[in-house]
Amino acid sequence: MTxxxxxxxxxxxxxxxxxxxxIGIPPHLGRALATGGGALTVVSTFLAWTWTxxxxxxxxxxxxxxxxxxxxxxxxxxxxxxxxxxxxxxGLRWLAPAGADPAxxxxxxxxxxxxxxxxxxxxxxxxxxxNLEPGGYLAAAATLIAFLGALALPFxxxxxxxxxxxxxxxxxxxxTTAQRWGxxxxxxxxxxxxxxPTLPSWAEILVIVAVLGxxxxxxxxxxxxxxxxxFVGFLITAGLGFAALHRSGLIAQVTEITARHxxxxxxxxxxxxxxxxxxxxxxxxxxLGVYILIFATVALGLNIVVGLAGLLDxxxxxxxxxxxxxxxxxxxxxxSPFDVHFPFWAAVxxxxxxxxxxxxxxxxxxxxxxxxxxxxxxxxxxEIFRITANNLDGTSGPDVTNGSNGIxxxxxxxxxxxxxxxxxxxxxVTIGRFANYFFLMLLITAVVVLVFRRSGDSRIGRAWxxxxxxxxxxxxxxxxxxxxxxxxFAVGASLAGLAGTVQAHVTYTVTPEQYLFAGTTPPNSAxxxxxxxxxxxxxxxxxxxxxxxxxLIPNKLQFLGDYQLFAFGLALVLLMRFRPEGLVPxxxxxxxxxxxxxxxxxxxxxxx
Amino acid sequence: MTTDTTTQGNAPGATxxxxxxxxxxxxxxRFGGLTAVRGVDLTVNSGEIVGLIGPNGAGKTTFFNCLxxxxxxxxxxxxxxxxxxxxxxxxxxxAGIARTFQNIRLFANMTVLENVLVGxxxxxxxxxxxxxxxxxxxxxxxxxxxxxxxxxxxxVGLAAKADHLARNLPYGEQRKLEIARALAxxxxxxxxxxxxxGMNPQETRATEELVFAIRDQGIxxxxxxxxxxxxxxxxxxxxxxxxxxxxxxxxxxxxxxxDRVVAAYLGEPLDNDPGAAEAAEVEAAEAHAGTHAGTPAxxGTPAxxDPAAGQQNKETDR
Numbered sequence: 011m012t013x014x015x016x017x018x019x020x021x022x023x024x025x026x027x028x029x030x031x032x033i034g035i036p037p038h039l040g041r042a043l044a045t046g047g048g049a050l051t052v053v054s055t056f057l058a059w060t061w062t063x064x065x066x067x068x069x070x071x072x073x074x075x076x077x078x079x080x081x082x083x084x085x086x087x088x089x090x091x092x093x094x095x096x097x098x099x100x101g102l103r104w105l106a107p108a109g110a111d112p113a114x115x116x117x118x119x120x121x122x123x124x125x126x127x128x129x130x131x132x133x134x135x136x137x138x139x140x141n142l143e144p145g146g147y148l149a150a151a152a153t154l155i156a157f158l159g160a161l162a163l164p165f166x167x168x169x170x171x172x173x174x175x176x177x178x179x180x181x182x183x184x185x186t187t188a189q190r191w192g193x194x195x196x197x198x199x200x201x202x203x204x205x206x207p208t209l210p211s212w213a214e215i216l217v218i219v220a221v222l223g224x225x226x227x228x229x230x231x232x233x234x235x236x237x238x239x240x241f242v243g244f245l246i247t248a249g250l251g252f253a254a255l256h257r258s259g260l261i262a263q264v265t266e267i268t269a270r271h272x273x274x275x276x277x278x279x280x281x282x283x284x285x286x287x288x289x290x291x292x293x294x295x296x297x298l299g300v301y302i303l304i305f306a307t308v309a310l311g312l313n314i315v316v317g318l319a320g321l322l323d324x325x326x327x328x329x330x331x332x333x334x335x336x337x338x339x340x341x342x343x344x345x346s347p348f349d350v351h352f353p354f355w356a357a358v359x360x361x362x363x364x365x366x367x368x369x370x371x372x373x374x375x376x377x378x379x380x381x382x383x384x385x386x387x388x389x390x391x392x393e394i395f396r397i398t399a400n401n402l403d404g405t406s407g408p409d410v411t412n413g414s415n416g417i418x419x420x421x422x423x424x425x426x427x428x429x430x431x432x433x434x435x436x437x438x439v440t441i442g443r444f445a446n447y448f449f450l451m452l453l454i455t456a457v458v459v460l461v462f463r464r465s466g467d468s469r470i471g472r473a474w475x476x477x478x479x480x481x482x483x484x485x486x487x488x489x490x491x492x493x494x495x496x497x498x499f500a501v502g503a504s505l506a507g508l509a510g511t512v513q514a515h516v517t518y519t520v521t522p523e524q525y526l527f528a529g530t531t532p533p534n535s536a537x538x539x540x541x542x543x544x545x546x547x548x549x550x551x552x553x554x555x556x557x558x559x560x561x562l563i564p565n566k567l568q569f570l571g572d573y574q575l576f577a578f579g580l581a582l583v584l585l586m587r588f589r590p591e592g593l594v595p596x597x598x599x600x601x602x603x604x605x606x607x608x609x610x611x612x613x614x615x616x617x618x
Numbered sequence: 619m620t621t622d623t624t625t626q627g628n629a630p631g632a633t634x635x636x637x638x639x640x641x642x643x644x645x646x647x648r649f650g651g652l653t654a655v656r657g658v659d660l661t662v663n664s665g666e667i668v669g670l671i672g673p674n675g676a677g678k679t680t681f682f683n684c685l686x687x688x689x690x691x692x693x694x695x696x697x698x699x700x701x702x703x704x705x706x707x708x709x710x711x712x713a714g715i716a717r718t719f720q721n722i723r724l725f726a727n728m729t730v731l732e733n734v735l736v737g738x739x740x741x742x743x744x745x746x747x748x749x750x751x752x753x754x755x756x757x758x759x760x761x762x763x764x765x766x767x768x769x770x771x772x773x774v775g776l777a778a779k780a781d782h783l784a785r786n787l788p789y790g791e792q793r794k795l796e797i798a799r800a801l802a803x804x805x806x807x808x809x810x811x812x813x814x815x816g817m818n819p820q821e822t823r824a825t826e827e828l829v830f831a832i833r834d835q836g837i838x839x840x841x842x843x844x845x846x847x848x849x850x851x852x853x854x855x856x857x858x859x860x861x862x863x864x865x866x867x868x869x870x871x872x873x874x875x876x877d878r879v880v881a882a883y884l885g886e887p888l889d890n891d892p893g894a895a896e897a898a899e900v901e902a903a904e905a906h907a908g909t910h911a912g913t914p915a916x917x918g919t920p921a922x923x924d925p926a927a928g929q930q931n932k933e934t935d936r
Contacts, residue, residue, distance in 0.1 A: 480724075486717055486719075487803065488803050
């Protein structure tokens, strides 16, 4: 048998003869312009960009950067450093293991976009460019220079494809457009990264710690952005900056290192997450943290059902509701018809068990269906839950859930004398109410991650994936499809119920309207599914990142108002077009290194 | 891979019919008004390789699906080692019948090793709690499964590619992987649905050796195939299915010499056909040749799986 081994092409750092950039500036000049422009941007952020403090953020001061200037500073510094790395400066080469040129382009683009967004926002908000100080003009010019310089960097042009002389002018136009687009894509295409150097394991762990530290800083910065402009700037810089690092090959190397120490990475991530409340001075943003964590945990539970077993569940939020209702009914709340007050551990068990029962009850009749039919039926059951909860109000039915008023006045938790309702001082830092719940929720998240990881890599997890891949073949391999799917459904349901028990206490009130199919505030079934798909199906990190983004963006961009759902839909369409595997691709995707050239197909055939 | 170069010359003689592994009696499968399989009897004994041939649309795959629980026969019964087959395909696999598919149905986004591990599903029983709690029993079972799976991959010659995605394998290796996956369920009977479809002669030859090696492990094999050279080299017994009915069953020579088989593949001469005389002559010659077709060197040309022939057959039917 012939074994074909494809060796990855070694990256060609040097300019192949005759290769030119996208625009007609000589490459060596372009490189200098890009690096210099980046450095100049850094300088400009220390100047005042506007004369009045009417624009939020402290952009009026000479001497130190403030607000959006910090983002421009980061972008400029990144451009300059990558530019220096492209010169082969010793000590910076680690920055760009896959060749610095495409990375410089992205970094320059990030800086350009952030700076120009700021400048335009200032001009538009304050009425005219006269409101800009020289620092603003300098920044705008410097970023433009850097970007133009970056565009002049050489790249491997795609082979020209001569067109058919017989074609009509429209076809010719389309042909040339496609060709130009191909050239632009090639200009930004990454090289092949060299494999990560094998460092001693303590050094690798230090790298992981540093990466987690950066991630925590970025997340904390994003969650703490105080005004719309800063958050938009943050999204632009973070998104394009991440793309730049991805193009430089740094992300690939870090992924390689974290893959070597998976358990350490996951533990480290939890430690980093636990550090989050200590970075907050008041409860304002810790609140966001708890809600994000609840949303993310439920999304991760859904990922077992959708990502592993491939069962498209459009009513998943109902299980969160069942858990929350179950916990609230036994919480000792005044509006609960049951006059009991269970300790938290018992309430958790009740919530998870109630969700489990509902999961089996809903799953047993529906899981015999496949694909679209299952999706429709689960959508129906999600609505049935909400309407039932609405009707169990004593007039339309027995008095259990208090109808649309819901169960109100759920008391704060008190575990072993630790009152979650008040703030505590830990090591000089005040831990408020939401931070308390944040830690509790983090525990639940850890349980879900543990279940996801361990069940995914086992006989039952392989059976789930097999069912998702090809149900007929899975049955022929001796897998009891119905049973295995029911287990996935029940496990997913109980994990959501687990999260629901905490959610009930965090929100004080449980009403049916919190558990819609689609709404503007997560969690709802549509957003949960979107978080899974956006983040990457079948991964742990994917739904967490997807959920954080989907929660933060509507929460921070209040000006979108009624267009939130529209923007959300548009973003989802674009993502599915350009990155169908999600933000965090599955490990299986990375195994496809042999077919690098082929565009990846959609990984999960959800439910199909 | 164990290379067993047993050829047709000595295989049938060497095999003594063991106990009956598979016993299908009067299997009939109707879809509405269409009878796809009509009263087919077939037995497979242990240590035997049985072939099932027939023109396109003869009902071979339907019959296969009846044997594997994908369909429940409308009439008749199928027994595996004396036990009536359960009506669910996963239970059939648990009972000891494994199969491959005509159009490869691997778990494309799983690795080669994982594919084989899925095949181990019925022979292991670690459930959800065992996976989450990860006791010593879990690790032991997982280790044993992996060792067995690697053994099987080694057997079919894919051990070096254990970590590749199944979809990235070349076609011939995907077929091999499907066989390894089926073997992982420790079957007593292996059903192969066109295992050499789309293969070149070298690959077909390798598959042939693989099937002999499987038979030598004591696993009975039932093969559907269009490649007559392959079938007559391989099989101790061949059954011919035409329009849902079993036409003839016997060793290679008998089947190749049977007029009805030739007619089924090539079509019957029309009455008053001007070429009838020649056709009859050719047929006679072929039938004559067929009786001597005992060696691989002369692998029975009359029933060669010419797609055109099948087509012609269909046209005559209309």
